[in-house]
Amino acid sequence: MKSLLSLIERVLVVGTYAALMLMMVLISVDAAVRYLFRATLPDVYHFTELYLMPAVVFFALANTQRLRGHVAVTLLDKVLPRVLRRVILTATYLAAGICFALVTWRVFGPALSDIQRWRTTAGVVPWPTGISRMIVPIGCSVLSLRLFVDAVATVLGEHDPEADAEGATR
Numbered sequence: 001m002k003s004l005l006s007l008i009e010r011v012l013v014v015g016t017y018a019a020l021m022l023m024m025v026l027i028s029v030d031a032a033v034r035y036l037f038r039a040t041l042p043d044v045y046h047f048t049e050l051y052l053m054p055a056v057v058f059f060a061l062a063n064t065q066r067l068r069g070h071v072a073v074t075l076l077d078k079v080l081p082r083v084l085r086r087v088i089l090t091a092t093y094l095a096a097g098i099c100f101a102l103v104t105w106r107v108f109g110p111a112l113s114d115i116q117r118w119r120t121t122a123g124v125v126p127w128p129t130g131i132s133r134m135i136v137p138i139g140c141s142v143l144s145l146r147l148f149v150d151a152v153a154t155v156l157g158e159h160d161p162e163a164d165a166e167g168a169t170r
Helices: 002-037 044-058 061-066 082-117 129-133 135-156 161-169
Strands: none
Touching: 002 044, 002 061, 002 135, 044 129, 044 135, 061 135, 082 129, 082 135, 129 135
């Protein structure tokens, strides 16, 4: 399960890299075309806003959690007993996992509906909105799975919050 989840996270982070690179290229080319030819590429702004920006954010969430790259509040780590730290960390992972699972559940239906009805934007290029809206539940569902896996690992002693705290101070 962990290796499959890690593979999915790595695939999504490659999607993040690709979206970021494409965003930089499109915006740079659009700016160059605007200054050189006094014209713009059609709907680069909408494409970037609908697809690339959400992919950069939501596809990277789970991998960032896997690498322990999210902001962590470690103010009381030195004074709390190890067992209590593990309990708090497990409860935090479970609460966050439930929240992101609820986000996934809540946004999946409308995204699927937009795909089934093939809803599009009203701009110059009719971009399908369902595909862009599906980015959020994909990223949030993988993050919630990662949080649940981290909670189980913390309970089983496979995840050491002290090592994370030490790594954060380096």
